[in-house]
Amino acid sequence: MKLRTNILFSFFLLAFLAIHPAFSQKKLNSLNQALRYSRYSRLGLKIIPIKENETDYKLQMVVEKIEEDINFNTFSFSYMILNSYDQEIMDDEVTILTENDIKLDTERHWFFEKTVSIPADQEVAVALLSVLDTRQADEYYYHIDLKSPFVFEQPSFGAYYANNVPFDQNFLTKGQSLLFKSEEGPSLHEFYYPATFDVPYPPMETKPATVPKELEVIDEGDFLTNVPESLDNEGYYFIQGDTSASTGLLLKTTHEAFPKVKDWEEMIQMVTYISTRKEHETLLAAEDKKKALDEYWYNLTRNPDIAKDLIREYFRQIEFANILFTDFKEGWKTDRGMIYVVMGPPNEVNFYQDREVWTYMGMNESSKIRFTFVRVKNILNPHYYSLNRSRAYQPVWFKNISIWRSGKMAF
Known part of the structure; x- marks a missing residue:
């Protein structure tokens, strides 16, 4: 059985490398991720990390199906963990994702979930999700720092849609609810910021932008995990498991017409x-x-x-x-x-x-x-x-x- 599994893995790896030419000669900082911002992308990728303990991170890899009547078999999926942005991407460090790895397959998403271990003394770890459209060789990438000088810490909880797919948007319409699940404790803490922001200065304006001297914050208190939580006001919320920690989850709440114009x-x-x-x-x-x-x-x-x-x-x-x-x-x-x-x-x-x-x-x-x-x-x-x-x-x-x-x- 073990031999058969190894043969199957080798087959998938060879197939992956055949349609990812010279993948091993690439580095994260050399990958052109323009499809991430294209108006014509067929997929939307997101990695949502949840810290389980000092060394283990749960990677929730969510693939949004933008294209209609999309077929899983027209894409090749893989992920890997890098220790820097200029580390060479080696073929033997790439993990292939197959249909058997799908945790949830919904009308709008494919959802994969994998746990990875990062040594406690490792200072930088970056998760990279790669998807190749085999029809025209378009390559989609999404990466996120698990550990780096720019990350305080990863949260030990996550937010989910009602169908248990991780919340993969950058915003939520006010009044809608999300389900929160935590690796620690039965409750989380919620802060609400009813803030509005000015339009940024143009790119040739070199004087520093004005910074608000005070930012209003409303302590909304604790709420239970595993129970739908409604975020009722427009602004943004910061959710924490431990209010003394430097980690949490930001959720922007918007008017009903967003992302389109309201009035x-x-x-x-x-x-x-x-x-x-x-x-x-x-x-x-x-x-x-x-x-x-x-x-x-x-x-x-x-x-x-x-x-x-x-x-x-x-x-x-x-x-x-x-x-x-x-x-x-x-x-x-x-x-x-x-x-x-x-x-x-x-x-x-x-x-x-x-x-x-x-x-x-x-x-x-x-x-x-x-x-x-x-x-x-x-x-x-x-x-x-x-x-x-x-x-x-x-x-x-x-x-x-x-x-x-x-x-x-x-x-």
């Missing part, structure tokens, strides 16, 4: 990226917001059909930014969301332990544009990034805004 007031806020200061001030001061916005869009293009396409495309970008980059801020208000809305999805995305780099292709190597997002250690979100701003971005930024305003931007 005319919110729409006016969102057009700030492609508006002049005078235009935006006029919109903010207008009594009839809808009429003011209609005039605004028409004045940009002088063509009602082009204006309709422009509105549709711009708020489609806003929607994707909200889906992809929401943390304690709405996605469109984050630095990455701002760049995504104006510049579009990046052609290349590379992750390093301390930064994330987006590349937009030009006519040649010298005309490429790169945006570097520096990783900031944050108790609320272990993967929080802030843009490295520079005055050198001004020409390309204004050029893209001009393209937007002419109605010619399309992704």
Whole structure:
């Protein structure tokens, strides 16, 4: 039986390597993860780690089925644990995931769950999930730090949908419920932050952003695990098993229309990226917001059909930014969301332990544009990034805004 198992594993490994050419010559920081932010991805990947003890981590690997009528057998799934972002990815360290490894198969998700052991003295450990679409060789990746200088600690509990699939979104509509399961104790503690945030400065603005001196926090007290918990207010919640620890789970709660735009007031806020200061001030001061916005869009293009396409495309970008980059801020208000809305999805995305780099292709190597997002250690979100701003971005930024305003931007 053991021999048969080894033969089957060897078969799957050989098949995997045959469709992952030169996989062993890659490193995490050399992988182009642009499909992670593509508007045309067929899958959405997430790894949710739960710490079980000093050495063991439960990896909840959730694959969202974006494509309709999707077939498991058209993809090849694998995962591995790395000890750095520049460690060479070796074939014999890759673990293949087959249909037998599926913990739950629902209408919207495939869910895998594996426990890995990390030596207590190991300072960096990164989990990498890889999925290959065998039809056109598209490679999807998702990684997360289990241990690193940017992670305080992993929580010992998780949040779940009603069907027991781990909660894999960046936000939850206010009033909805989640089920929490904990490795320790029968209850968790909840803090609520009714915070709103300003729009970020543009990429060429080098002065530091204003930081609120005080942040209102409401202690909601304890609640029971394994019982649906409703998060009723808009803002964000921070859930902890131990309030003295530097670890927890951030849950952003939003209005019912999110990730789409809610109303005319919110729409006016969102057009700030492609508006002049005078235009935006006029919109903010207008009594009839809808009429003011209609005039605004028409004045940009002088063509009602082009204006309709422009509105549709711009708020489609806003929607994707909200889906992809929401943390304690709405996605469109984050630095990455701002760049995504104006510049579009990046052609290349590379992750390093301390930064994330987006590349937009030009006519040649010298005309490429790169945006570097520096990783900031944050108790609320272990993967929080802030843009490295520079005055050198001004020409390309204004050029893209001009393209937007002419109605010619399309992704």
